[in-house]
Amino acid sequence: PHGVVMAWMRDCLANWKEAGWGWALWNLRGSFGVLDSERADVRYEDWRGHKLDRAMLELLKAS
Structure with missing residues (x-):
């Protein structure tokens, strides 16, 4: 979910922030990305023809 x-x-x-570790998100599209994850319980917005998970994007930007 x-x-x-x-x-x-x-x-x-x-x-990771507390430990001072860097991080990277390698896959922006797909089942664990911010675009086109196809999760049934996400409220998507359209972004250039893709389904954007705005909540996840904002969480990543805040870190």
Whole structure:
């Protein structure tokens, strides 16, 4: 579920920041990315013909 993914990502980002670790998101599209994840429980917005998970994007930008 999207809520679980977001909580997991939020925790990981917070832990990595606390440890001073860098991170990278290698796959922006697909099942674990911010575009076209095809999750049924995500509220998407259209972005250049793709389904954008705005909540995940904002979480990543905030870190």
